Amino acid sequence: MQAKTCKESRTIKASLILPHDTNMHGTIFGGTVMSHIDEVSAIAAMRHCRRPVVTASIDSVDFLAPAKLGYSVCLEAFVTHTGRTSMEVFVKIVSEDLTTGDRQLTATSFITFVALDGNGRPTPVPQIVPETEEEKYLFETAPARQQMRKERRNHTQDFYDQIDITKNI
Template identity: 55%
Template sequence: MDSKRCSESRTIFSNHVLPPDTNNHGTLFGGKLMSYIDDVAARSAMKHSRRTCVTASMDSIDFLQPIRANDEVVLEGFVTWTHRTSMEVFVKVIREDLLTTERMLCATAFLTFVALDETGAPTPVPGVVPESPEEIGLNASAAGRMEARTARRRESKRVAERFGVGFPWEK
């Protein structure tokens, strides 16, 4: 299976933020932005693997600046690193003031997707070839993020086993 350049998975999405998209502070709902991020990342993973993909984890979303009503929000995602059946996708979120043209980086996110075959089982994905300084830097630091992700997942499983599916009021 041939490796693919990061740029082959690049996905761009933009949207005009309108009042119904905002919270009581007049800024874009965090959950709406998370949905946009997941959608862009999923499409990047599918472009890279040319397979159906599922979200395995949303490692982090760092909200750096608010996005206000009447801004344009632009998301850019691409695959930064691959393992056997999984792909790490980086998404950056930029807001543009449509009246002044001022742009600002507002959020960054790392997500992991798993490619599935026709039966729904995980299937191998191509390797990734970073080219730009941004891609090379993200690719070089991906192994550390994978270690942290693996440790966090182990801890999540321990917590899940401890708490189970019952609710406190059901005792």
């Protein structure tokens, strides 16, 4: 299987922040941003592997600055690292005041997807070849994020082992 560059998976989505997208502060709902993130990152993952994918984890969504009513949000996603069947996707969200042109980094996110074969089973994906400085940095720092995901899963499993789901809610 031939390796692919990050740019081959790069996906960009822009949206205008309308009244139904905002909270009582006049800024975009976090859940709306997360929905955009899941969509654009899934497209990037599918572009990389040319297979259906499922979300394995959303490692982080870090909200850095508010995006206001009337602004645009532009999401850029691309595959930063791959395992045997998994892909880490980085998403960068930039908001823009369309009347002034001022832009700011609004949020970032890392999401992991698993590629599926025709039977819904995990299937191998192409390796990734980073080219730009940003891509190389994200590629080189991916193993540390992978280790954090593994540790979080272990802690979460310990937590789940303590939950009694037989109780009525």
